[in-house]
Amino acid sequence: MLKKRVIILISGRGSNLQAIVNDSRNKNCPYQVVAVISNNPLAEGLEFAANNDIITAILNHKQFSSREAFDQELAKLIDGFQPDIIALAGFMRILTNDFVEYFKGRLINIHPSLLPNFAGLHTHQRAIEAGVSEHGATVHFVITEVDAGQIILQAKVPVLKTDTPEILGARVLEEEHRIYPQALCLLAENKIRFEN
Ligand code: GAR
Numbered sequence: 001m002l003k004k005r006v007i008i009l010i011s012g013r014g015s016n017l018q019a020i021v022n023d024s025r026n027k028n029c030p031y032q033v034v035a036v037i038s039n040n041p042l043a044e045g046l047e048f049a050a051n052n053d054i055i056t057a058i059l060n061h062k063q064f065s066s067r068e069a070f071d072q073e074l075a076k077l078i079d080g081f082q083p084d085i086i087a088l089a090g091f092m093r094i095l096t097n098d099f100v101e102y103f104k105g106r107l108i109n110i111h112p113s114l115l116p117n118f119a120g121l122h123t124h125q126r127a128i129e130a131g132v133s134e135h136g137a138t139v140h141f142v143i144t145e146v147d148a149g150q151i152i153l154q155a156k157v158p159v160l161k162t163d164t165p166e167i168l169g170a171r172v173l174e175e176e177h178r179i180y181p182q183a184l185c186l187l188a189e190n191k192i193r194f195e196n
Contacts, residue, residue: 087184
């Protein structure tokens with residue numbers, strides 16, 4: 001079986017990256033992680049990747065004069081690895097329309113809420129403030145509208161009266177680590193595909 005080639009883009013901790021890499025170690029996993037790219041030279045996930053013999057690359061957005069210039073260079077870097085799938089895992093940058101269009105159908109993201117609820121940042125705090133009883137995580141295709149692409153998988157968790165954003169976030173994160181590898185398997189096995 002030819003494994004699908006996955007690139008993971010991170011900006012920080014990289015716990016989803018770890019979950020994906022751990023899953024990819026299963027003999028029957030239909031995908032392999034071929035590289036990890038970070039826009040943040042200090043991203044903790046880079047160390048995990050390097051310790052696990054995965055190629056890492058840093059493309060520091062601060063060294064580019066515009067969002068367009070950064071995204072063009074990022075696209076070139078990604079193309080060099082000939083990926084089938086590009087997975088954003090805590091990649092905290094808004095991507096240009098050109099970039100998203102270029103990789104459309106191969107570009108997926110994980111978001112810490114039950115989209116379309118709580119797009120954007122501080123999702124756990126906003127869920128608590130809104131008084132919802134359920135919260136969760138979503139893996140979705142990336143389209144030009146932020147956090148709005150077609151949903152691949154979601155997982156729900158309860159919101160408890162005693163929750164702080166940190167406690168709720170930890171409960172959601174556990175689900176993220178479960179559904180992101182699952183979503184990658186579905187894509188890699190051609191069980192789902194993007195349609196406009
Ligand atoms: C995750 O909770 C992910 O859902 C979120 O950032 C965190 C990254 O954690 N992504 C977004 O908010 C995207 N808008 P990780 O680096 O430990 O995987």
